[in-house]
Amino acid sequence: MTSAFRTTGPFTGRCISILMVVLAFFAAPAIAADLPQPTGRVVLTVDGDIGVTNAPGAAEFDLAMLEALGTVAVETSTVWTQGVIRFEGVPLRALLERLGIRKGQIQAIAANDYGVAIPVSDAVDGGPIIAFRRDGKEMSVRENGPLWIIYPSDSNPDYQTDAIYARSIWQLVRMTAKP
Numbered sequence: 001m002t003s004a005f006r007t008t009g010p011f012t013g014r015c016i017s018i019l020m021v022v023l024a025f026f027a028a029p030a031i032a033a034d035l036p037q038p039t040g041r042v043v044l045t046v047d048g049d050i051g052v053t054n055a056p057g058a059a060e061f062d063l064a065m066l067e068a069l070g071t072v073a074v075e076t077s078t079v080w081t082q083g084v085i086r087f088e089g090v091p092l093r094a095l096l097e098r099l100g101i102r103k104g105q106i107q108a109i110a111a112n113d114y115g116v117a118i119p120v121s122d123a124v125d126g127g128p129i130i131a132f133r134r135d136g137k138e139m140s141v142r143e144n145g146p147l148w149i150i151y152p153s154d155s156n157p158d159y160q161t162d163a164i165y166a167r168s169i170w171q172l173v174r175m176t177a178k179p
Contacts, residue, residue: 035098038062043146044130048107048177051100059099063132063146069094074129076154079165080144087150089131093123096177104179108149111141111171118149118167120177126152130172144170 035054040062047058054060069090077084096106101120109115122128131150132138139145148170153159 035059036065038065040064043132044173044175046095046099046175046177048175049101049104049179050177052098063138066090066095066130066132069098072129074131074150074152074155076150076152078150078153078168084154086135087129087131087148088133088136089129089147089150091123091125092118092128092130092149093125095130096120096123099177101177104177107176107178108167108169108172109174109176110169111173114169116167116169122151122167126156128152128167141171147172 035052037054038060042060043063044061044066045055045058046061050059052059067090071088072091073086073088075084075086096102104120106118106120107115108118118128128149128151131148132146134143134145134148139148149168149172151159151164151168153164158164
């Protein structure tokens with residue numbers, strides 16, 4: 001059986017290298033297009049050093065898009081509420097992985113412009129979630145929503161520190177990834 005392509009010779013390595021660069025160039029926009037456009041109200045915008053976007057320089061999420069990343073429930077008390085509350089949301093780890101954020105920190109910003117730095121290393125299994133439900137109901141701005149970063153402090157004493165309490169930002173609207 002004969003091949004129509006020559007696989008040996010002085011130009012083979014260079015041609016393969018050029019082909020790889022061309023494929024990588026055209027594959028990058030395809031990866032970026034993998035994040036759908038929000039169809040509902042945008043509740044979270046992530047920008048900065050991210051690998052996937054659906055808006056100029058940013059990734060915008062409506063509630064359905066966050067839910068599609070997979071939800072978990074955390075039952076915990078907080079220093080701002082009474083009793084144990086059931087929070088539901090997307091693990092911070094799932095969001096960061098989806099956007100290709102693997103190192104550095106996230107500057108989390110609330111609706112009132114309060115901001116706090118969260119190390120990407122906090123995004124672990126069983127770690128913080130971006131909560132959008134409290135006791136089964138979506139959270140309004142009045143109830144510290146629509147998004148609240150919740151650390152499961154009742155199940156992990158390492159999360160019972162002032163530094164972690166400061167990272168538990170409510171009325172979250174934006175995150176900026178920094179290397």
